[in-house]
Amino acid sequence: MELNLTKPICFFDLETTGTNVAKDRIVEISILKVYPNGNKESKTWLVNPEMEIPADVVAVHGISNDKVANEPTFKMLSKEIYAMIRDSDLGGFNSDRFDIPLLAEEMLRAEVDFDMKHMVSVDVQTIFHKMEKRTLGAAYKFYCDKNLDDAHSAEADTMATYEVLLAQLDRYPELENNVKKLSEFTTRKQALDFAGFIAKDKKGEPIFSFGKHKGKKVAEVLEKEPGYYGWIMNADFPLYTKKVLTKLKLSAFNNKLA
Numbered sequence: 001m002e003l004n005l006t007k008p009i010c011f012f013d014l015e016t017t018g019t020n021v022a023k024d025r026i027v028e029i030s031i032l033k034v035y036p037n038g039n040k041e042s043k044t045w046l047v048n049p050e051m052e053i054p055a056d057v058v059a060v061h062g063i064s065n066d067k068v069a070n071e072p073t074f075k076m077l078s079k080e081i082y083a084m085i086r087d088s089d090l091g092g093f094n095s096d097r098f099d100i101p102l103l104a105e106e107m108l109r110a111e112v113d114f115d116m117k118h119m120v121s122v123d124v125q126t127i128f129h130k131m132e133k134r135t136l137g138a139a140y141k142f143y144c145d146k147n148l149d150d151a152h153s154a155e156a157d158t159m160a161t162y163e164v165l166l167a168q169l170d171r172y173p174e175l176e177n178n179v180k181k182l183s184e185f186t187t188r189k190q191a192l193d194f195a196g197f198i199a200k201d202k203k204g205e206p207i208f209s210f211g212k213h214k215g216k217k218v219a220e221v222l223e224k225e226p227g228y229y230g231w232i233m234n235a236d237f238p239l240y241t242k243k244v245l246t247k248l249k250l251s252a253f254n255n256k257l258a
Contacts (some may be wrong), residue, residue: 001012001166001170002038002166003165003166003169003177003179004177004178004179005035005036005178005179005199006036006167007025007036007087007088007178007179008033008034008035008036008088008089008162009033009034009088009089009090009091009122009141009179010031010032010033010034010084010085010088010089010091011031011032011033011034011063011089011090011091011092011095011158011161011162011165012029012031012032012085012090012091012092012095012099012158013028013029013030013092013099013154013155013157013158013161014026014028014029014098014099014102014103014105014154015027015028015063015152015153015154016049016057016102017049017051017052017054018054018057018068019098020108021098021101021102021105021194021195021238022105022195022236022237022238022239023236024049024102025047025049025050025051025074025106026047026049026074026102026103026106027046027047027049027053027061027063027068027079028044028045028046028047028061028063028154029044029045029047029154030042030043030044030045030155030157030158031081031084031085031152031158032041032043032158032159032162033084033085033088034162034198037247039196041158042155042158043084044154044155045071045072045077046063046067046068046071046221047068047071047072047073048068048069048070049068049069049073049075050073052065053065053068054211060152060153061082061152062152062153065184073103074106074109074110075109075110075111076226078106078107078110078112079112082107082112082114088119088182089119089120089121089174089179090116090120090121090122090248091121091122091123091124091161091162091165091179092122092123092124092125092161093123093124093136093139093157093160093161093164094123095121095123095124095125095127096121096123096126096186096187096194097123097196100116100121100194100242101194101195101238102244104194104239104240105238105239106240108202108239108240108243109239110202111172114240115240116194120177120179120180120183121183121186122166122182122183122186122188123187124139124161124164124165124186125139126186126187127168127175127182127185127186128164128168128186130185131168131172132226135209135245136148136151136157136160136161136164137151138255139160139164140160140163140164142178143163143167143168143171144160144163144164144166144167146160146163148160165182177192191209192206192244192248193238193240193241193244193245194238194240194241195237195238195239195241196209197209197238197241198218198241198244198245198248199212201215201217203205204218205219208221208247212238213225213228218245218248218252219248221251222249222252229245229249232245233245233246
């Protein structure tokens, strides 16, 4: 089976310095772009993260500090990467919770105004967890009957993710071969920011989904406790979360003036 596409979709995987979306950086990114006519193109970049890669992280993906010392920084690569994905939807394994939020952070640090207003995402891990509840290596073995020998290589993980999704579509007839429908199936909650700190309630109103104001409307919190906005802007929250919160704050202000 091939994907039923109305626009390209970019499957991608990141290897990073760690798992903190706000602080950690990309050391390798691989993208597989699949077009509606079935054509494919792929590209993999090593990236100088401009910070130390911890030894325990090197032990996982094998990308050492020496290996990336002379590679371009993400800022140097950002325009090329964005040009490849900007007209596409996105796909990955655990991408909604990690890869997309971290990619967004890197883009914003590089002064690329990245958002997903015209994109949807398909998280292949969510399909797998809803159906079988395993890891990528197990998913590859289960769906494709292959061993993922180069796990934690961005290129191998990217190709495996794409193959797993095709096999999932073959296995589950109830999954519609449509990227928008797959995106809806893999969406865990309605979040306004990639990291999930700001969500929507049942009426579609923006609410905080963490901390002492969890479940409260953003507009009401910012009106009653203006300092909360400043605290978030100065704390270690993702840049995209701050961007979304600022838009909500300005929107509330403009509504007051109207």
